[in-house]
Amino acid sequence: MNADASREMPDARPHGPTTRSYVAVWGALIVLTATTVAVAGFNLQKIAIIVCLGIAAVKSTLVLFYFMHLRYEHRLIIKLLIPIAIGALAIFIGLTFSDVITR
Amino acid sequence: MNASEDAHAAGRLGIWLFISTEIILFGGLFLLYSMYRLKNPADFHAGSLELNRVLGTLNTVILITSSLCVALAIDSLGKGRTRKSAWFVAATIACAFGFLIVKFFEWTAKFHHGLYPNAKVLLSLPKGENLFFGLYYLMTGLHGVHVIVGIGVLSVMLVRVLRGTITPQNPTYLVNSGLYWHLVDIIWIFLFPLFYLIT
Amino acid sequence: MAERETHESDYVPYFLHKGKYPGALGWLLATDHKRIGLLYLACIATFFSVAVIIGVIMRINMLPGHVILTAQQYNAAFTLHGIIMVFLVVIPAVPTIFGNFFLPILIGGRDMIFPRLNLFTWYLFVLGAVLALVSVFFGGGAVDTGWTFYVPFSLKTTVNVPLAVFAVFILGMSSILTGINIVTTVHQLRAPGMGFFRMPLSVWGFYATAWVQILATPIIGITMLLVVMERLFGIGVFDPAKGGDPLLYQHLFWIYSHPAVYIMILPAMGVISDIFPVFSRKNIYGYKMIAFSSLAIASVGSLVWGHHMYVSGQSDTAGIIFSLLTFLVAVPSAIKVFNWLATMYKGSIQVEPPFLYALSFIFLFSIGGLTGLFLGALSPNVQLHNTYFVVAHFHYVIFGGMGFGLAAAVHYWFPKMTGKMYNKPLSVVAWLVVFVGFNIFYFPMFILGWEGMPRRYYDYLPQFATLHQVASIGSFIMVAGLVLVAGNLLRGLVAGARAPANPWGGATLEWTLPSPPGQEDFEEIPVITHGPYEFDKKESGA
Incomplete structure (x- = not known):
């Protein structure tokens, strides 16, 4: 076994987020959903696209980092994927x- | 290092590679969406006004909650609380069914208005709107297929947790199913604003 | 065999090993990487023969005065030839046959990391092949769109497009899963001391290829699904009558299918990089450059797909961008060629069959690559697009490159896989016949294309008759050579002399095993102390 794969620990061991932080992340996701729906209601024209996709990016980063444990990932290859x-x-x-656009 | 940890490490890399391929699979559709939106902004605006924003938001909340449930299922398993873990997996599956039911009502309502592929009403609308609804059905449909597959996978996990073949020492299958389920959530996080919000 | 006797008495060749299941089931349910490699070999050899026969029929059709196919039959013939060759032979061949058989051995592992997934990919592969075959005989008949399935024609034609493109989708899934298996295996199963820069270059080839399989194949998957959906529900995303843009189909198709060219060629280049040092008795020149150029080809090769679309109505700006990027991809390919030449320089060359195939790989691939620059340049492309020049170009690259690379791999690893040796003088003769036939076959096509002969036409104007006749004769010579190659290998398999463990004096791990290897490959996982081509250390017993 090569070095980067050694020192593996199954993910279920409590080295990741705590139960409370999972719920906090969920709360943040709900708040962001409410925000994006509200922003869409303001009729911001073109800015709305950027804001909505920006919020979506933040939400998916939260899911990736905390729910999917990417923040606690120690293998470079998985971080890069x-x-x-x-x-x-x-x-x-x-x-x-x-x-x-040039056609 | 023991064999189960080896298998766990390999499985984790494998599932992340798989997730990358899924992102690119949906990416082909995102590519089409962005090009067609670029060419038909007004029709896409009109199309998204037809969609039910309340139901879309409801489904977003359902999926986010299901993601939390599966995360908590893995968390509970890690703490040795197998029973609780099984309940959380069951809750995830329930959310998935809830999502599909909402989706079913949404689609049926559209069908009643003649807004389905190749329908006379839809074809009589501007071409951009036909593209909008074509992509709407393709993307939410492909996502729906992933939800259905997720239900199947999570059901197997539920049985395995109850039977004790997934244990705190050997959680790989549940962890990887969870990763897949989060991916389904992430894709919806992008589909939701693209179809329901950006007008 | 001295090597064999010194092994423990319980050594049994892998194909005689008694596993969980007896007889044929032991093969059909095999999870051993070597058996799965041979399962792939059997299928791919069959498909290759079928596609060659279709090709010969087309060449007979192109003999002056021998029109034997109707236009529709000819359309079906070139489509089927293309689909089989591209999706069932060239894309999977080297990674699935030799990747499966040798990748775990080359990095000092005992199997692929996901053995059951590995077997599953084979079943997906067979399912895809069966669906493609069924589509020929049912529901409107054989596909006549060409292997590219361009819309809107593929949406309008009455033949069985949905099933054929669904078959391609299934084959794509098989390819993706193989890629995931290979990348994970390389990351997880390297033996102690097997750093990334001690891996044989063939492993680098498989590794770079697997990344392209993972990152590009999903695009063809979704594109093929979209064609199925279009056919079934008339959604309109590619149908101009309903607002769709057919050019976006071409983009999506080539986003995968251009990188697919590198899925075809990279593993063959990897094998060639293993072969040159062995038969030059010299360490490879510029190991890291070759390794990184594989990754460079894989990544830059994913940026050039638009050069298939210069005359499609794509914008001039995009054409200029894609043309520029296309020239860039020639750089890493050239790096490899120069490094192979430098490896042979002042080496003590041993002219053996694998070496001859490797050498002709360089020659043919260079012709194919350089004519690719003609096509990659915007203005000549307008003249040459969709002519026989293109046909000649990609056959030089794919057959001359990947095909000869595959043949090199077969002749290089045959003794290890079977424990037997083929007749070497005969295999040199067979190589010569194939090589000569190949050039008589395809070189005239460059001239035909230059003079304006369009591809995919079942008949032609009188001024093209002579060159078509030459090409057809060349094709017959080449096929005779292929028969000779196959016959020689089969004869070797049945009646060949016993092969020693290390017939070529290679320093990579597969040659430390007996020929053929036992079920477990390594009795003990080796500890790696030197690079793959350091023959002096190998021979001094280090």
């Missing part, structure tokens, strides 16, 4: 975009 996937997707969308 989501940025790699998002990056690949950004490139796919970006280069397609370069065609669609």
